[in-house]
Amino acid sequence: METVTAKSTNVQYKSRSLAAETWRRLRKNKGAVAGMVFIVILVIATIVSGFIYDYETDIIGQNISERFTPPGLKYPFGTDQVGRNIFTRIIYGARYSLTISVGAVAIGLVVGVLFGSIAGFYGGLVDDLIMRVNDVLYAIPNIMIAVVVVSLFGTSTFNLLLALSINAATSFARIARASVMTLRGEEYIEASYAIGLPQWKIILKHIVPNCLSPIIVQTTLLIGTTIIAASSLSFLGIGIPAPAPEWGAMLSEGRDYMRSAGYICVIPGLAIMVTVLALNLLGDGLRDALDPKLKK
Amino acid sequence: MKENILEIKDLVVHYETDEGCVRAVNNVSFSIGKKTILGLVGETGAGKTTTALSILNLVPNPPGVIKNGSIILNGVDVLTLPENKLQEVRGKDVAMIFQDPMTALNPVMTIGEQIAESIMLHGEKDKEKALARAKEMLEHVGIAASRSGDYPHQLSGGMRQRVVIAIALACNPRLLIADEPTTALDVTIQAQILELIKELNRKFDTSMLLITHDLGVVAEVCDEVAVMYAGRIVEWGTADEVFNHTLHPYTEGLFNSLPNLRKRGEDLVPIKGMMPDPMNLPEGCAFAPRCPYAVPQCEKEVPELIKRGTHLVACRAYEDGNFKLRRNSNG
Amino acid sequence: MDNKEKDILLEVRDLKKYFDTPKGKLHAVDGVTFTVERGKTLGIVGESGCGKSTTGRCILKLIEPTSGKIIYNGEDITNYSSRKMRKLRTEMQMIFQDPFSSLDPRQTVMQAICEPIYEHKLIRGKKEVEKRALELMETVGLAPRLINTYPHELDGGRRQRIGIARALALNPKLVICDEPVSALDVSIQAQILNLMKQLQKELGLTYVFITHDLSVVKYFSDEIAVMYLGQLVEKAPSDELFERPLHPYTQKLLSAIPLPIVGKKKPERSLIKGEITSPVNLPDECRFNKRCDFRSEVCLKGNPQLQEISPNHFVACSRVHELM
Numbered sequence: 001m002e003t004v005t006a007k008s009t010n011v012q013y014k015s016r017s018l019a020a021e022t023w024r025r026l027r028k029n030k031g032a033v034a035g036m037v038f039i040v041i042l043v044i045a046t047i048v049s050g051f052i053y054d055y056e057t058d059i060i061g062q063n064i065s066e067r068f069t070p071p072g073l074k075y076p077f078g079t080d081q082v083g084r085n086i087f088t089r090i091i092y093g094a095r096y097s098l099t100i101s102v103g104a105v106a107i108g109l110v111v112g113v114l115f116g117s118i119a120g121f122y123g124g125l126v127d128d129l130i131m132r133v134n135d136v137l138y139a140i141p142n143i144m145i146a147v148v149v150v151s152l153f154g155t156s157t158f159n160l161l162l163a164l165s166i167n168a169a170t171s172f173a174r175i176a177r178a179s180v181m182t183l184r185g186e187e188y189i190e191a192s193y194a195i196g197l198p199q200w201k202i203i204l205k206h207i208v209p210n211c212l213s214p215i216i217v218q219t220t221l222l223i224g225t226t227i228i229a230a231s232s233l234s235f236l237g238i239g240i241p242a243p244a245p246e247w248g249a250m251l252s253e254g255r256d257y258m259r260s261a262g263y264i265c266v267i268p269g270l271a272i273m274v275t276v277l278a279l280n281l282l283g284d285g286l287r288d289a290l291d292p293k294l295k296k
Numbered sequence: 297m298k299e300n301i302l303e304i305k306d307l308v309v310h311y312e313t314d315e316g317c318v319r320a321v322n323n324v325s326f327s328i329g330k331k332t333i334l335g336l337v338g339e340t341g342a343g344k345t346t347t348a349l350s351i352l353n354l355v356p357n358p359p360g361v362i363k364n365g366s367i368i369l370n371g372v373d374v375l376t377l378p379e380n381k382l383q384e385v386r387g388k389d390v391a392m393i394f395q396d397p398m399t400a401l402n403p404v405m406t407i408g409e410q411i412a413e414s415i416m417l418h419g420e421k422d423k424e425k426a427l428a429r430a431k432e433m434l435e436h437v438g439i440a441a442s443r444s445g446d447y448p449h450q451l452s453g454g455m456r457q458r459v460v461i462a463i464a465l466a467c468n469p470r471l472l473i474a475d476e477p478t479t480a481l482d483v484t485i486q487a488q489i490l491e492l493i494k495e496l497n498r499k500f501d502t503s504m505l506l507i508t509h510d511l512g513v514v515a516e517v518c519d520e521v522a523v524m525y526a527g528r529i530v531e532w533g534t535a536d537e538v539f540n541h542t543l544h545p546y547t548e549g550l551f552n553s554l555p556n557l558r559k560r561g562e563d564l565v566p567i568k569g570m571m572p573d574p575m576n577l578p579e580g581c582a583f584a585p586r587c588p589y590a591v592p593q594c595e596k597e598v599p600e601l602i603k604r605g606t607h608l609v610a611c612r613a614y615e616d617g618n619f620k621l622r623r624n625s626n627g
Numbered sequence: 628m629d630n631k632e633k634d635i636l637l638e639v640r641d642l643k644k645y646f647d648t649p650k651g652k653l654h655a656v657d658g659v660t661f662t663v664e665r666g667k668t669l670g671i672v673g674e675s676g677c678g679k680s681t682t683g684r685c686i687l688k689l690i691e692p693t694s695g696k697i698i699y700n701g702e703d704i705t706n707y708s709s710r711k712m713r714k715l716r717t718e719m720q721m722i723f724q725d726p727f728s729s730l731d732p733r734q735t736v737m738q739a740i741c742e743p744i745y746e747h748k749l750i751r752g753k754k755e756v757e758k759r760a761l762e763l764m765e766t767v768g769l770a771p772r773l774i775n776t777y778p779h780e781l782d783g784g785r786r787q788r789i790g791i792a793r794a795l796a797l798n799p800k801l802v803i804c805d806e807p808v809s810a811l812d813v814s815i816q817a818q819i820l821n822l823m824k825q826l827q828k829e830l831g832l833t834y835v836f837i838t839h840d841l842s843v844v845k846y847f848s849d850e851i852a853v854m855y856l857g858q859l860v861e862k863a864p865s866d867e868l869f870e871r872p873l874h875p876y877t878q879k880l881l882s883a884i885p886l887p888i889v890g891k892k893k894p895e896r897s898l899i900k901g902e903i904t905s906p907v908n909l910p911d912e913c914r915f916n917k918r919c920d921f922r923s924e925v926c927l928k929g930n931p932q933l934q935e936i937s938p939n940h941f942v943a944c945s946r947v948h949e950l951m
Binding site: 186188190191192195196197206210289 | 682687689709712713716717720721723724725728729730731732733742743746747790793797
């Protein structure tokens with residue numbers, strides 16, 4: 001059935017999906033590309049390090065004779081107060097920051113977008129109820145919620161994840177609600193009603209996918225802030241317990257040696273900073289890459 | 297020989313985008329005489345707005361680039377002027393009004409203040425005098441002077457467009473460019489605004505470039521008509537010449553598409569196909585793929601403008617002196 | 628009105644839709660009554676704020692009417708729940724005005740056209756559904772190679788064809804067209820109008836054609852109803868309305884159309900004065916009286932109702948007999 005019904009012009013319609021368009025635009029943003037590359041390398045490195053290194057000997061094994069070695073050829077980041085290789089610990093330790101933050105943000109995304117969409121779509125009393133609860137949780141600092149959850153339910157990775165996901169959820173709920181409220185009035189939503197689609201299908205099929213842009217951007221930014229939050233908790237001693245090479249914990253341990261072997265403390269701090277910076281650059285780049293599409 | 301307020305020669309404007317070069321305006325030349333209203337007609341993508349923006353050198357750059365051409369206004373080539381001299385020209389010698397009256401006005405200034413602002417930008421230092429003149433302008437456009445303290449949101453669409461016209465004419469420009477000024481308005485309000493435009497043209501001797509896709513509006517208001525297609529002028533003449541002695545096949549096609557010239561029950565005769573993508577213009581005449589009179593030669597070379605007195609047409613067919621469109625053959 | 632002789636598909640009786648605003652009740656639609664015969668086209672014209680779009684949406688129950696009756700094919704659907712309406716949706720469809728915003732930007736052409744078919748399970752099996760979609764595309768003049776393109780890659784004319792294909796996918800009997808060609812260029816308008824006419828002939832469709840463009844509606848409709856501030860002021864067969872407009876507003880409206888004629892005899896244009904009044908808290912008088920050249924005492928005494936002046940020609944004007 002390859003009949004061409006209209007004598008059309010010479011233009012070839014390139015079937016470029018919105019994802020491909022976004023990717024093309026993103027590639028041009030040097031900062032975003034740098035951020036992306038960094039994150040990818042970090043993820044690969046931390047996964048590989050799990051196979052290469054043995055946890056007991058390489059990561060937490062103490063080597064007193066080599067302690068306080070400053071960064072050099074043998075030990076790129078030096079050794080800490082009990083002789084552990086800071087470089088391998090940093091690389092290995094990335095997994096804690098990444099899994100906790102990605103996990104927390106993922107849970108927060110699902111819960112937050114769900115409630116935010118419902119609030120935005122139905123409005124009225126439902127909206128008020130959901131958003132007031134959201135506002136209360138949003139107002140309480142991330143760390144405090146985490147402290148409360150951890151002190152009530154104990155310090156396990158899971159509990160940490162849950163505690164940090166609350167903050168993410170409140171952010172997503174707000175964004176989802178705003179997007180849904182904007183889209184609710186769009187003509188294609190009205191057209192979906194005219195076709196006979198039930199409300200839940202309209203929300204899932206037509207509204208949520210069109211809110212994705214701000215949500216994607218927020219995801220990368222939230223992963224960054226959650227990494228900092230998780231590290232802060234470990235720094236305070238409520239997060240991942242020592243001797244695990246969680247960056248915040250390493251920072252905390254290194255405090256005592258600021259004067260004599262500052263690198264023990266500074267390097268984990270730098271690791272946190274650079275990772276969050278990479279995520280922010282990526283997030284900014286995504287926002288710019290997705291925006292022109294929205295304007296169209 | 298009428299004195300020309302505006303003369304455009306060989307204007308070429310392209311937009312350099314990532315996806316390619318959009319050839320928006322390709323070798324456009326026309327002129328507007330004193331007190332004349334010229335209608336620039338064409339469909340979306342024909343290049344009308346880009347042409348208008350070029351006159352004030354307002355084409356966004358990037359990505360727009362004026363590659364060639366001269367625009368002579370009051371004896372000076374606008375395209376060679378530095379920004380500060382241009383600002384003196386804008387608003388004073390040439391004023392422009394746009395399509396959407398809802399967004400053309402500043403919502404936090406009264407309408408009197410907005411008109412006065414334009415007056416003060418171009419010479420009048422005394423605010424009181426400017427406001428007084430603003431009230432005069434409101435009366436000219438049919439709004440009571442007592443409303444000069446109103447804010448835009450208190451006015452309807454038609455009234456806002458009147459205010460926009462008042463701002464444009466406040467400094468008595470020699471040329472007014474109106475880009476689809478009535479498209480967003482209801483038909484009865486449109487009729488009022490068109491009457492107003494005609495009246496102001498009589499009163500103030502202002503020449504006008506009226507950009508529109510509506511041939512009815514053109515017939516109502518314009519003295520001369522230029523038809524644009526794919527960035528070129530394909531026909532130019534007086535309103536009587538273009539409407540009653542149409543020359544270009546595209547213009548004929550436009551008339552055939554109009555429902556109000558047809559009897560109910562008769563099929564409309566639309567022009568088949570679509571205007572070519574300005575990033576991918578064909579080699580020869582841009583209209584040839586859709587033209588019922590095309591011959592193979594048409595696709596090879598871009599036709600030059602052929603003169604028939606004051607009536608110009610860009611179509612090879614007229615190299616044969618006897619060629620006539622079907623529209624004209626049937627009387 | 629002799630309903631037995633005519634085959635009436637849609638009847639609207641005293642339809643009202645009011646909105647609550649901070650300033651008071653907005654009378655968007657205020658007592659509209661009309662019928663539409665099967666296979667014919669009713670044009671509803673009016674300017675912004677007259678309530679024509681709201682009327683169209685009430686007919687399809689996209690907006691719930693405040694009062695009045697909507698009777699489709701003999702069934703009173705006014706109070707039907709959304710579940711009951713679901714079945715009827717296959718019979719009543721809408722073509723929207725803005726081809727730029729009435730399509731989900733994330734759906735390809737194929738997905739957009741197949742969606743209604745899947746939703747109502749009219750055809751089973753992916754292959755069969757897609758085959759039907761291709762048929763529809765051919766019917767509306769969309770090239771098959773466009774199946775995986777997105778709306779933003781296409782021009783207005785093609786987008787509107789997608790909208791039409793979607794509306795037709797369910798084999799409707801009644802199609803409400805809300806300014807279907809207003810956003811399109813003149814030459815594309817002509818293509819789409821021809822297509823819609825052809826489809827009406829082939830499929831026996833009944834149209835309600837809502838527009839502000841009088842030249843288009845004359846060409847397209849069998850009957851025309853003119854609305855002003857939520858009410859019908861005149862209703863007549865198409866040719867009759869243009870030859871003998873009786874309501875002062877209709878006269879002004881017709882006079883305002885800029886005709887693309889130069890030099891030859893053109894009717895004198897008579898301009899309407901003033902601006903439209905606010906549809907909130909309307910007094911009980913003729914709503915057009917403040918702008919009417921013929922206003923008099925009687926116009927302030929209550930809102931005139933539609934009267935049949937000549938066969939099938941209805942006018943709502945207190946002075947119509949004097950002015951004729």
